[in-house]
Amino acid sequence: MILTYECRNCLKIFKLGVKACDRGELDQYHNGLKESCSNCSYENEIFANEVKAERSFYTKYVFLIALLIDIVIFILAYRNFPESIITRNSGRQYIVFAFIFIFPFIMSGLIVRNEDKAIRNFNRYYV
């Protein structure tokens, strides 16, 4: 989760360099925060109620990362234990493989769900 604010002068959205779980915390610890706009150099005074939470860059691509992890696992497994992928002697082996491949996606799903919950929480309450 990242926190963003809109420049009052040029209306561009910028990432805020501070962290907070909710607007109460932001107001408490970063009250009177000033950010100079990197587009128009306008000095913005940041109020907690104007700050919005959004998904971080990392979370946007977390499923892509899961896919890459799977590809790497597959290549490593194929290079090191080709017989375990080629042989069809055990159904249990396939279940284990399926789990290994699904696991990064389960983790990604949890990360995204947690982040969305945190974002909703932040954006719902005003101070």
Ligand SMILES: [Zn+2]
């Ligand atoms: Zn600006």
